[in-house]
Amino acid sequence: MKRVSIFLCVFFLFFLLAGNLYAAEVKNPDTFILANYGNLRTLDPCVAYDVTSSQRLWNIYEPLIFFDGPYTDKFKPLLTTEVPSLENGGISQDGKTYTFTIRKGVTFHEGGDLTPEDVVYSFKRNMIADPDGGPMWMLLEALTGEGSTRDKDGKIIEGIFDTIDKCVEAKGDKVIIHLPRAYPPLLGILGYSSSVILDKEWAISKGCWDGDIKNAAKYNNPAPGHEPLLKIANGTNAYRMKSWEPNKEFVFERFDGYWGPKPRLKTAIVKYVKEWSTRKLMLQNGDADRVRVDNPYVPEVKAMKGLKLYEVPQLSVTAAFFCQKIYPTGNPNIGSGKLDGNGIPPDFFADINVRKAFLHAFDRATYKKDVFNDLVIMPSSPNIEGLPYHKDVPVYEFDLEKSASYMKKAWGGEVWEKGFKMIITYNTGNEMREAAAMMLAENVMSLNPKFNIEVRNVEWKDYLVKYRNFEFPLFLIGWGADYADPHNFMYTFMHSQGVYGRYMAYKNDEVDRLCEAGIQTIEPKKRDEIYTNLQNLWYTEAIAVPLYQQIVVRAYRDWVKGYVANPMLTDANEMLMDIWKE
Amino acid sequence: MLAFIIRRFLFLIFVLFGVSVLIFGILMTFSPERRAAAYVTTPQQAKDIPRLIKQFGLDEPFYIQYIRWIKEISQGNMGWSLVAARPVREAFWRYFPVTLEMNLFAAPIVIIFGIWLGTISGIHRDTWLDHTTRIFAIVGWSLPTFLFALVLLMVFYGYFQWFSPGVLSDDLTMFILDNPERFTRYTGLYTIDGILNGNFDLALDGLRHLVLPVMTYVIVVVALNMRVMRSGMIEELAKDYVITARAKGANKRTIHIKHARRNALLPVVTVAGQLVALSMEGSVAVEVVFNRQGIGWWLAESATQLDMPVLMCICLFMGIVFVITNLTLDILYAYIDPRIRLS
Numbered sequence: 001m002k003r004v005s006i007f008l009c010v011f012f013l014f015f016l017l018a019g020n021l022y023a024a025e026v027k028n029p030d031t032f033i034l035a036n037y038g039n040l041r042t043l044d045p046c047v048a049y050d051v052t053s054s055q056r057l058w059n060i061y062e063p064l065i066f067f068d069g070p071y072t073d074k075f076k077p078l079l080t081t082e083v084p085s086l087e088n089g090g091i092s093q094d095g096k097t098y099t100f101t102i103r104k105g106v107t108f109h110e111g112g113d114l115t116p117e118d119v120v121y122s123f124k125r126n127m128i129a130d131p132d133g134g135p136m137w138m139l140l141e142a143l144t145g146e147g148s149t150r151d152k153d154g155k156i157i158e159g160i161f162d163t164i165d166k167c168v169e170a171k172g173d174k175v176i177i178h179l180p181r182a183y184p185p186l187l188g189i190l191g192y193s194s195s196v197i198l199d200k201e202w203a204i205s206k207g208c209w210d211g212d213i214k215n216a217a218k219y220n221n222p223a224p225g226h227e228p229l230l231k232i233a234n235g236t237n238a239y240r241m242k243s244w245e246p247n248k249e250f251v252f253e254r255f256d257g258y259w260g261p262k263p264r265l266k267t268a269i270v271k272y273v274k275e276w277s278t279r280k281l282m283l284q285n286g287d288a289d290r291v292r293v294d295n296p297y298v299p300e301v302k303a304m305k306g307l308k309l310y311e312v313p314q315l316s317v318t319a320a321f322f323c324q325k326i327y328p329t330g331n332p333n334i335g336s337g338k339l340d341g342n343g344i345p346p347d348f349f350a351d352i353n354v355r356k357a358f359l360h361a362f363d364r365a366t367y368k369k370d371v372f373n374d375l376v377i378m379p380s381s382p383n384i385e386g387l388p389y390h391k392d393v394p395v396y397e398f399d400l401e402k403s404a405s406y407m408k409k410a411w412g413g414e415v416w417e418k419g420f421k422m423i424i425t426y427n428t429g430n431e432m433r434e435a436a437a438m439m440l441a442e443n444v445m446s447l448n449p450k451f452n453i454e455v456r457n458v459e460w461k462d463y464l465v466k467y468r469n470f471e472f473p474l475f476l477i478g479w480g481a482d483y484a485d486p487h488n489f490m491y492t493f494m495h496s497q498g499v500y501g502r503y504m505a506y507k508n509d510e511v512d513r514l515c516e517a518g519i520q521t522i523e524p525k526k527r528d529e530i531y532t533n534l535q536n537l538w539y540t541e542a543i544a545v546p547l548y549q550q551i552v553v554r555a556y557r558d559w560v561k562g563y564v565a566n567p568m569l570t571d572a573n574e575m576l577m578d579i580w581k582e
Numbered sequence: 583m584l585a586f587i588i589r590r591f592l593f594l595i596f597v598l599f600g601v602s603v604l605i606f607g608i609l610m611t612f613s614p615e616r617r618a619a620a621y622v623t624t625p626q627q628a629k630d631i632p633r634l635i636k637q638f639g640l641d642e643p644f645y646i647q648y649i650r651w652i653k654e655i656s657q658g659n660m661g662w663s664l665v666a667a668r669p670v671r672e673a674f675w676r677y678f679p680v681t682l683e684m685n686l687f688a689a690p691i692v693i694i695f696g697i698w699l700g701t702i703s704g705i706h707r708d709t710w711l712d713h714t715t716r717i718f719a720i721v722g723w724s725l726p727t728f729l730f731a732l733v734l735l736m737v738f739y740g741y742f743q744w745f746s747p748g749v750l751s752d753d754l755t756m757f758i759l760d761n762p763e764r765f766t767r768y769t770g771l772y773t774i775d776g777i778l779n780g781n782f783d784l785a786l787d788g789l790r791h792l793v794l795p796v797m798t799y800v801i802v803v804v805a806l807n808m809r810v811m812r813s814g815m816i817e818e819l820a821k822d823y824v825i826t827a828r829a830k831g832a833n834k835r836t837i838h839i840k841h842a843r844r845n846a847l848l849p850v851v852t853v854a855g856q857l858v859a860l861s862m863e864g865s866v867a868v869e870v871v872f873n874r875q876g877i878g879w880w881l882a883e884s885a886t887q888l889d890m891p892v893l894m895c896i897c898l899f900m901g902i903v904f905v906i907t908n909l910t911l912d913i914l915y916a917y918i919d920p921r922i923r924l925s
Contacts, residue, residue, distance in 0.1 A: 028752075028753075031752070033752070039665060039667065039883075040667060041664070041667050042667060049624070049626070049627060050623060050624070132621070132630040132633045132634050132637060133621050133622050133627040133630045133634065134627075150633065152632065152633070153633075153636065154633045154636045154637060221637070223637065223638075223662075224621060224662050224664065225662035225667075225668075225669065230667070231667075242759055243759050245676070246666050246667050246668055246673065246676065247665070247666060247667075247875045247879075247880075247883075248749075248875050249755070251755075251756075251759060267756070269752065271748075271873075272873075272875065273747070273873050274870050274873070274879070275870050275871050275873070277732050277735065277736070277871070278735065278747050278871060278872070278873050281735065281736065281739055281740040281747075282747070284740065285739070285740070285743055285746075287746060287752075459886075461616060461619040461620065461887070461888060462616060462619075464619050464622065464625065464628045464631075465613070465615040465616055465619050465628075465631065468615075468628060468631070469615075477625060478625075479625060479626075480624070482626065499625055499626070499628075499629065500625075
């Protein structure tokens, strides 16, 4: 027994000794450490469609242009010498031709020189690959007029590769992009991580499209894990990939051959740290220079010393959408499926009075204060603050009397008389949406004892499937900007074929016409008029309940300098070029 | 003995087949849309769900999908892990060493410490020593691992800054990256690789990062072992042969250690074996709090994201681990108690 005791004591002492001997920390001033928890899926620009992958790509590769400082609609030239505009002739008067002069003296990390052919190849290669679930629909929609290289059954659209081949060309030191129709958000799309520039020879040597358009089909839609640039990268930006250990850490190192000003940080490490307490302690101990802070933990970082906090409004918005054509068969969310007090009919929300009643039952002021501690923007329409042509249109103020009067009018008075029963769902774990669902349910139920609303949670992946199957009478979901243009939001939320418009089964010919006109118009004044009309229609049509536009708090150690907030760059992003430690 | 081992390994094939059909069947209860949704994360991507179903044949009959999967497995292709962004096989060999390393240090402590505490407690039944160890065991067993891990992290990392989370310090990670010729990854276990590479700083640093996870795991898990050992000791000490030995004036230590403890060990071996086998699937709480991406973390993430190839792989792996553990236990029984013959 004594021997065992001695063994155990020695064992623990050894551990403690090991701890004490090596407790000294080296906090390198030229190394930046970010503790985050996003899964990095891929380094292939044609597949990457999440904020974590974009962060890596934006620091390794460069697009032709990028967001200028805090602006979402102003750009700075990167691999082009000038941002094209109508004024400088880079954009043709009809808005269908864009000309870029390619910068000289730019080298890739692996040694190749940037040429206009690299630019042309990069656009074509990414569009040809166009994997399912990827970001290439944006460039395809703008450059070819099609949102995909394949039809609904997955078959390649006839002639699509020839269209891709013709839409972009190199002439001397210039790259010219031809559009089938004017597409005002193009510059924003060209700044996205799917528009970064590859080295043609290097990409071909790694198994990407061989440059022959006849072979394009072979390279179309690679299965997950089969994209050639999954774990390798060769860009022109100031940082190169040093190592990537999935779900552990990603290490950047400075690229000394960078064409622009030399970045101050030598190394940057993005660590995967799932648990908030661990991230918080890392920040507190100086082992991380910045950690990701989710909304509920903001008060904790506000109480910490030695930090510099930035409040950054995000270009994303969440709303509660009324489905006007709910799937009726065996759907528990609508009870009996009839207006008999034990359910709702599938077209319950087709009556604008019901929608207005719900809108007046949402207490925006309390929601803002109680759920977000006032750290949020309460949107009035999907064209949120930070987007061009944003207007503060009227909102339905919290007024239970008005709500009741609309309910009394709804369905010829039947709703008030018979009552109803339904279920509101939110995705599991999203406390902000849960609070909104609870508030709506409680306030509407307070109008009439015959109103019965239950709130339930559904796993996110199930939620994505079920709202598309028209199973939810009211679904709470958000949208983050793909590019900073109202089209990305207004079409999505209001057009009968938009991602949410379609699943609300909402159709208004005037709205559809304006959405289509908005994307085809290049003159800013006219666009302003169109999107102002749409924002007003959002109010008068009572399409959905706009819930919140989040403000993210970024917590840096106070020795980190140079961060510039840009709403297009989400919380997962960190532009290493801009920052340094001092 | 050899025939027995061969028989058990043949049995393993049936176990794996059963496990694979069961797990595959459970996963098939999810609709094709739901399984395709594993490949999308945002509403933007959701429009591609119908095409993903076609691409992966998710709407085909069960047996076709199962046969296709078996074919791939037989060719060594375990599939692609969405969570790890790597082939499952490659990811497994990244995450498994992290779990294994913790178990290599934790398991001996759990077993030895459990036996030791259980023995003391059993011998000194109903004394303050017994009460103390029992309270310790109950507290350890009932304390949520997650909470206990957080407390340790806050005290030893947050306050004292002795032990940091992760598997290795940043400076040593950078050393490995900067000097690939001076470090070979033999096992994926930094404590062992450090020694094999002659870099003892690295081995000690790896060890330092193990202190808190091991401590958490030991304190939480040792209770079960200790309680089984205690019951066994109490039972053995009440038997006739112990009373006879005492009456004959045999040495107390000899009675306790040589006779009673040896006989009380049999159920402990079973429990300890199962604990070790279970620990191979990692501890989610320990791995998440101490930021060690091992099998437990991987399994939890894969389960929430319905990363099917990973779930299948880990279930099969655990099937193998349990069959081998049971085989080892059977052999150990025969060694501990010669009355048990494998025939």
